[in-house]
Amino acid sequence: MVAPFETPTARVPKAAGFNCPSCGAAIELHAQGWAVSVVCGACGAQLDATDENLKILQYGEKVTAQPRIPLGTRGTWKGAPWEVIGFQVVTISVEDTDYSWTEYVCFNPYRGFLYLSEYQGHWNVIEKLRRRPEREVGGARPTVELNGTTYKHFQTATACTTAALGEFPWELRMGDRVVGRDFVAPPYILSAEASDNETTWSLGTYTPPEIIQKAFGLSKPLAQPIGVFANQPNPHANTPKRMMARFALALSALVLMLVLNVTLAGNRTVFERTLTSSRAQEEQASVTDAFDLDGRTSNVAIDLESDLDNDWLFLVLSLINETTGETREVTRQLSYYHGADSDGSWTEGDKRETVRIASVPAGRYFLRVQAEGGEPGRASASYTMRIRRDVPHYGFYGIALLALLVPLVLSFLPAASFESRRWAESDHAPTSSGRSDDDA
C-alpha cells in the first residue's frame, strides 16, 4: 500500500524564446518537449525542435501561404482548449492536376495533439487512432471496418508537403511524401498513412465552417464549401426515409379507408329483372317497376348480363325519381364477338358490364331502359339487370396509390445525385463521366 504523499504542484513556466539559427527571427515553442520540428515563420527554415540549439534540418523559403486560422489561435473542442501551433499545405497530383489542402496542428499540454484539415471550405477535425481497424477487405472496392462501421475506399494518393509554418510532432521536411488511403462513411473519414516503419490510422469528422469559426472564435466567417467532399454528409440522405415513413402512413390510411368502405357498404340488391329487347320494336323504351333506394346518399350499380353472341347492344339507362322526376342518365354498349382464325380462337368484348351512378339520394325510383342497335340478322337480345345500392368502389384506391408512389420515387433523386457527385471525385468514379466535367 502506498503511503499518503503529495508533492507541491509544480508550475511550468512558458517556454523560453529561441532564435532561428538560420535568420535570427524569434521563435516560441508551444509544445515544448513534444514538438519534433518547427518551421521558422520568417525564413521557412525547418528546424529540429528536439535539439536545444534548434539544429537546422533544411533551409527554406519564406512561406507565403496564409493559414485561415492564424497560429497561436486558441479554440475549444469537445470542452477542452486547443492552440493552433502548426500549419502545412499538402498537395496531391491526380492526372497531372495538383490538388492542395491545408492541415492544422492543435496542441493541449494535457491532451496532446488534434488536427484540422480544410479543402475548398470543407473542414475535418481529425484524431489519431491508436487501434487497428477490425477488418480490411481488398478487391475492386476495398472496405475497412472500425467499431462495427464499414468505411468504403475513396482514394489512394501520394501527398507531398509543399509549405509549412510552426510546430509539428514529427520531423517535417518540405517535399516529404506519404501514401494516404482514405475510406469514407459520412460524416467520418478513416485515413491510413504509411511511412517506412509505421502505418498510422486517423479518424476525421466532417465539420461545417460555421462550427470551426465558432470553436476558434474567428471574427470573420470562413469560406463556404465548394462542391461535394469525400465524407460530407448527404443532406438528402433522410429524404427517402422521411418520404417512406409518410408513404407508409398514407398507405395505412388508404387501407383503413378501403376496409371501412368494404365493411360499411351495404351492397344490397334492390331490383333484378330480365328483359328482352326485340329489334322489331326499336326505339321503344321499357320502364321497370318502382323500387326503393334507402339509407344515406350513396352510389348505385347496375349489373348488366346479356346473352349476346356475335352481337352488340346499346343501352340508354335513366334512373328516375318517382316523386321529383329527377333523372340520371347513363349509356353503355355491350358487345361480344368470338371466332377462330389462323392464330386460333379469339373473343372480343364482354357479355357483362357494370354501370355506376354516384351520389343518389334515398327515394323511390324506377328505371327507363332503351335498347338500340345490334347485328341486322338478330331478332332479339335478352339481358338481366341487377340494381345494387351502396356498392364499395375499388378504382379510387388504385389511383390514390399511384399518386402516393410518385413523390416517393422522386424523393430518391436528390440523394442519388449528391452521391454521384461525391464519388465522381474518387478513385471509383464511373468511367462515363470524366474529371474534366468537374470544374464546369
Add this chain to the structure above:
Amino acid sequence: MTVPQPHGVACPNCGAPVRFLWAQAVQTTCGYCRSVLVRRDLDLATLGQQADFPATGSPIQIGTKGQWHDQRFVVVGRIAYGWARGKWNEWHCVLDDGASAWLSDAQLEYAMTIAAPSDFEVPAVMQVRVGETYFWNDTPYEVASITEARYLGTEGELPFTTWEKSACLFIDLLNAQHGLATIDGSDTPPMLFLGEYVTFDDLRLRNLREFDGW
C-alpha cells in the same frame, strides 16, 4: 499504513533522508544529489550519479494520482527515454492492490500496461517485423512500430534496477480494441507488458503539473 523503511534511510552519498513510498522498491533516486540508490538487504548502495535530469513536457509528476478501471493508482517513479522524435516517460504507478503498472506518455498519447505473467511467450526482439501478428490471451496483436530508445535517466522508485542499461528496442503491438502490447528488449528474455491506450479523461488524473497560460 506505514511503509517499512530499510536501515540507513539516509543517502549514502550526501546524507539527505531517503524515504520509500513503496515497500517493494528496488531502486530510487536521491531527490537532492540525484544519486541512483539500490536497496540491498539492510542498507542502500549508491550506484552512481545521474547527470542533468531530462525535462519533458509531461503534465504527470511523482505523486500524481489517477484511476485505471476500478483501481486507483499513484505515480512513484519514472524512466525517461529518448528516441527519434524526442523523449517520453514510462511512469511507474502503484495500484491499490500493490501491483506495478506503467503509464507511458509518448506524444501525450497515454497508455497503461502491466507486466505479463512470466509464462507468456515473447519473441526475440530482433526477429520481429512491422505488420506481423502475435497472439496473447487468444487476442491477435499487430506489430505497429519498432522504436530504438536510450535511457535518459530515472526518478523515484522502480521495481528493478536500470543503472546498467543504456539502449534498447521497444516494440509496440496493437489490437482492434484499443489494446496495446509492448515488448521491452532491454532484458534477456525480453519483457512483455500488456494493457491499453487510455484517454486523458479516462485516467481522472489529479496533482498534475500546471502550465502557465493554460
